[in-house]
Amino acid sequence: MKCFLPLATTFVILVHPAFAQAPSALPDLLERASALEPLETVIVSVDGETVAEQGYRGHSPDEPTNIKSASKTVISALAGLAIEKGVLEGVDQPIADFLADDFPADPDPRLGEVTIGNLLSMQAGLEPTSGPNYGRWVASDNWVRSALSQPFQNNPGGSMLYSTGSTHLLSAILTEATGESTLALARDWLEPIEGFSIAGWERDPQGIYLGGNEMAMSPRSLLAFGEVYRSGGLTADGARLLPESWIEQSWTRRTNSRFNNDGYGYGWFLRNVEGEDVRYAWGYGGQMLYIVPELDLTVVMTSDASSPSASTGHREALHDLLGEIIAEVRDGKS
Numbered sequence: 001m002k003c004f005l006p007l008a009t010t011f012v013i014l015v016h017p018a019f020a021q022a023p024s025a026l027p028d029l030l031e032r033a034s035a036l037e038p039l040e041t042v043i044v045s046v047d048g049e050t051v052a053e054q055g056y057r058g059h060s061p062d063e064p065t066n067i068k069s070a071s072k073t074v075i076s077a078l079a080g081l082a083i084e085k086g087v088l089e090g091v092d093q094p095i096a097d098f099l100a101d102d103f104p105a106d107p108d109p110r111l112g113e114v115t116i117g118n119l120l121s122m123q124a125g126l127e128p129t130s131g132p133n134y135g136r137w138v139a140s141d142n143w144v145r146s147a148l149s150q151p152f153q154n155n156p157g158g159s160m161l162y163s164t165g166s167t168h169l170l171s172a173i174l175t176e177a178t179g180e181s182t183l184a185l186a187r188d189w190l191e192p193i194e195g196f197s198i199a200g201w202e203r204d205p206q207g208i209y210l211g212g213n214e215m216a217m218s219p220r221s222l223l224a225f226g227e228v229y230r231s232g233g234l235t236a237d238g239a240r241l242l243p244e245s246w247i248e249q250s251w252t253r254r255t256n257s258r259f260n261n262d263g264y265g266y267g268w269f270l271r272n273v274e275g276e277d278v279r280y281a282w283g284y285g286g287q288m289l290y291i292v293p294e295l296d297l298t299v300v301m302t303s304d305a306s307s308p309s310a311s312t313g314h315r316e317a318l319h320d321l322l323g324e325i326i327a328e329v330r331d332g333k334s
Contacts, residue, residue: 025328026052033321038286038304038314040065041219044325045298048227048236061219064199066305068283071215074186074225075167076120076267078174080246081189087177091117098173102145111148113156116173119166120266121254125154129165137165143204144172160255160264164212168204171211182209192235195224223300226289230298251279259310274323286314290322295329
């Protein structure tokens with residue numbers, strides 16, 4: 001899904017009024033970031049205005065790229081909208097209301113206890129289909145039934161078990177509840193977001209769009225999506241899109257990642273960076289959408305989606321880069 005453009009490294013710096021009284025170090029900062037070899041683009045937005053952006057090694061913020069698991073935040077937004085529209089009853093609704101026909105012949109009784117909220121917070125309790133199990137899962141002939149047939153490692157609502165199977169079940173639930181594909185719902189329900197566009201998205205053998213992975217979107221489109229959360233659910237023209245209460249629920253810590261102990265809400269990780277509370281979406285390879293509410297700051301970073309970011313230290317390097325951006329933006333606002 002990625003296209004590589006034969007362009008030189010691009011660099012554009014825009015000056016926002018918030019930085020008018022003090023020289024901004026953002027140009028030098030983003031130029032130095034080119035040392036992070038997997039990094040492909042960075043966009044920095046303050047108060048809804050892009051103040052700096054850069055593409056590295058021929059990549060552009062307008063170029064669709066695979067945002068990987070950062071797309072889990074899109075699934076979370078669609079779930080929130082489905083609840084707001086009355087399509088779903090709420091986060092406590094059992095998934096059996098929609099998926100019982102795909103349950104195993106002799107299901108674990110706990111499967112009937114799993115809720116929509118458990119899927120959103122990665123607390124379904126089922127063995128993950130991510131990581132070393134991902135290839136076997138997507139090689140199955142029915143991804144929904146395969147995800148539902150995994151053995152329980154925890155009780156529903158227990159500790160976090162990160163699994164793309166959980167968000168794929170959400171995609172299946174949205175499809176079953178509305179009679180529309182998840183892509184059609186995204187294009188319809190998120191259409192008011194100016195600049196938002198999904199360029200491509202993988203489907204399972206039954207035609208259900210993969211909830212939480214293999215979604216192509218430009219960094220600029222990801223930024224437009226993030227701005228709705230940063231603004232409390234409003235579009236750029238001030239129209240209400242997402243309920244503010246859904247954003248609050250999504251950014252409430254419900255469990256912790258066993259890999260780095262960061263908090264997790266409904267499709268969003270939570271951590272403190274440079275003394276600021278940060279909410280972020282993370283995709284394999286280093287596809288990042290950061291929101292820093294107190295600074296009205298939104299940052300998108302995309303990286304080579306073919307190589308890992310956690311085991312190589314690249315993800316932590318991106319967090320460090322965000323910390324430097326936070327420090328600069330804070331100084332510019334002071």
